[in-house]
Amino acid sequence: MDRELLLLGLLRRQEMHGYQLHEFINQNLASCVNLKKSTAYFLLDRMAEAGWMVETESQEGNRPPRRVYQLTPAGEAAFQRLLRANLAAHEPARFAGDIGLAFLDALPPAEARDCLLRRRAQLAADLEAAARIPEHAGSMQWVIDHLRHHLASELEWLDRVIAQITTSIESHDHEEEES
Amino acid sequence: MDRELLLLGLLRRQEMHGYQLHEFINQNLASCVNLKKSTAYFLLDRMAEAGWMVETESQEGNRPPRRVYQLTPAGEAAFQRLLRANLAAHEPARFAGDIGLAFLDALPPAEARDCLLRRRAQLAADLEAAARIPEHAGSMQWVIDHLRHHLASELEWLDRVIAQITTSIESHDHEEEES
DNA sequence: TTTTCCATGTAACTCGTTACATGATTTC
DNA sequence: GAAATCATGTAACGAGTTACATGGAAAA
Structure with missing residues (x-):
């Protein structure tokens, strides 16, 4: 409805x-x-x-x-x-992108990172696009505000995931050096 | 897929x-x-x-x-x-709840606030439920982490909307007093 | 002169849910 | 004895998209 x-x-x-x-x-x-x-x-x-x-x-x-x-x-x-x-009503959002994350460890960390960096690029572009949307009259502006807030929050979170993978790649590299 | x-x-x-x-x-x-x-x-x-x-x-x-x-x-x-x-891929989420917000000014602020407080209660309950989900093995934990991060971000934003309406109710009250 | 814009619609299709059917087994 | 669990499915429906059809006018 x-x-x-x-x-x-x-x-x-x-x-x-x-x-x-x-x-x-x-x-x-x-x-x-x-x-x-x-x-x-x-x-x-x-x-x-x-x-x-x-x-x-x-x-x-x-x-x-x-x-x-x-x-x-x-x-x-x-x-x-x-x-x-x-x-x-609070309609909970469903993130299809989470299904992939559930199986992140099925990929070599370096490849997983590559994929997520591509995801990040799209997200960052969306955020920039959202920043450029002109002001709307009245309460319609809330929709834009929400979009911006959400995308920023998503980017923040995705960066945490990427950072975690990056450290796991580095520690893997160290092991290789030591062996 | x-x-x-x-x-x-x-x-x-x-x-x-x-x-x-x-x-x-x-x-x-x-x-x-x-x-x-x-x-x-x-x-x-x-x-x-x-x-x-x-x-x-x-x-x-x-x-x-x-x-x-x-x-x-x-x-x-x-x-x-x-x-x-x-x-x-970054699959942008669609928030059906935003459509109502676009027409927030169609309602008397006090009623709008009441509705949003009910939304907030559900959101807060979801966040609490998410906090209680036990740890998952491996990368499946990312799904839970994402859910928690997202719900917390949503709550933060919704509180900003509610705060804004509340101040508009208060200023409206002042006008009533003055007249 | 071909493409795009205006303005409306239909038909077929995909995706997914709901409701229902089955039938034995275990639990209350 | 009734209800829930285990385990599978079918049929009907609903929401929404895609692709297509129409036809004149303006723009490239």
């Missing part, structure tokens, strides 16, 4: 058509949501059928006709309900 | 049957993976057909017969490939 909440929240401020909504999300919230066009259209259709919003066909000049969606009182009620539920 | 990697990694150390694998994952890695029984059986079947493992029917006493899976060289190769890919 999070995607529905997102669409409702955007339509609440201003009526919009599907293409416009998708564009806004992709440009401003790409960091935290990845909503495809087809999905957006599908959800809007379904919410309109549920009575949460009404469609109005509109055409400007020779451009393709647009379906503009406008929230109904039922839609506003749904928004309020979904918003409270979302805010009150 | 992360679930496949997980099953391969476990079978690599020791041959196991489906029930056993699912139980191990649910007891030891529930914090980061949520693999259902049916899914586990399905994936094992598919990987066996792909030649990554061989099945052996075995029966102990009157217990139901078990399908024990054993890695083949092809399975080991797949494991190596998937492991490197997993370690080298």
